[in-house]
Amino acid sequence: MRETKIYSDCYQATIQVFHRTKNFSKAMRPTLGRRIEEATLDCLVNVRKASVVKSQAQRLKHLSSADESLDELRTLIQLASELKELNVAAFSELTKHTKEIGRELGGWLKHESK
Secondary structure (H helix, E strand, C coil), rough: CCHHHHHHHHHHHHHHHHHHHHHCCCCCCHHHHHHHHHHHHHHHHHHHHHCCCCCCCHHHHHHHHHHHHHHHHHHHHHHHHHHCCCHHHHHHHHHHHHHHHHHHHHHHHHHHCC
């Protein structure tokens, strides 16, 4: 199976998230760090599922779940930045990833909804 751009972008974002959250403070790592990692993994897994299912209804379900996870991820990244768990460069990089994934996901959702 050919890897889609959105899957590749989600995969790269997931790797970046894991590299960044391992440096969170001891107090924030098991809570905020874990939630950020889970949101990223949920987005990645749902994009992957959407790319392999045959049913349009199932694809839409997985894409909607990925979109929800992406929204959660954006909120948690913003919170981590405000709590000084992410520096400006890390926040900027992760925000760039989430914007690109959001554009791709939005386009795919729009295409599938037709």
